[in-house]
């Protein structure tokens with residue numbers, strides 16, 4: 498983090514997929530501070546997932562620079578991903594996956610553990626906290642593949658929280674959740690932002706937002722069409738407008 502609390506700084510970034518002739522996202526410049534709650538909106542194919550994966554160094558920038566948690570994303574992608582949680586879109590475990598929920602949550606610690614080190618007290622404590630936070634206590638010993646889609650989604654969020662990240666990126670985290678669970682998970686995310694974690698979320702669900710200012714980042718055709726803060730009750734109309742206006 499720099500002096501003014503900036504955790505993510507993208508400076509005119511372009512990102513292309515392997516073998517593609519043209520970059521999918523182009524000329525994106527933005528900064529996100531600790532404790533911000535940011536919604537990334539925009540139509541299908543606009544580049545929202547690509548934006549998240551450019552932030553954590555999973556995708557290669559073809560132009561521009563990105564600094565995340567004070568690290569150069571181009572050169573230090575692995576270090577960045579130790580400090581940034583990423584809950585991917587629509588991921589489901591095979592029913593026969595040979596890991597329990599607790600083991601899957603522990604996988605969030607693996608990057609921090611490094612090769613050949615076994616989990617210690619601090620790792621088990623972080624896993625336990627994440628499991629409790631997501632209300633997964635009764636499911637901790639169940640094979641992960643036998644959980645429902647929504648329960649698996651919560652386990653993936655817990656896995657990323659076990660990492661104790663400074664930034665949490667989420668790609669449509671509410672898509673498999675019923676309304677009640679959605680409220681519960683958005684409560685968890687709000688609390689994380691209050692504690693200073695930057696929460697950056699691709700979402701088309703605009704209920705259950707925190708009371709304060711919400712950052713809205715709208716992508717359209719690979720470029721930034723809106724980047725501003727507003728009240729929670731204004732988010733839906735502003736995202737909708739910026740997603741469609743030519």
Ligand SMILES: Nc1ncnc2c1ncn2[C@@H]1O[C@H](COP(=O)(O)OP(=O)(O)OP(=O)(O)O)[C@@H](O)[C@H]1O
Nearest residue numbers: 514515517521539540541542543544545546547548
């Ligand atoms: N692995 C890939 N290889 C090549 N092109 C890709 C790849 N993944 C995505 N794209 C392309 O990049 C563009 C942006 O995709 P992206 O997944 O970032 O959009 P999105 O806004 O997240 O869409 P959605 O709302 O449908 O999830 C699309 O045109 C897509 O076809």
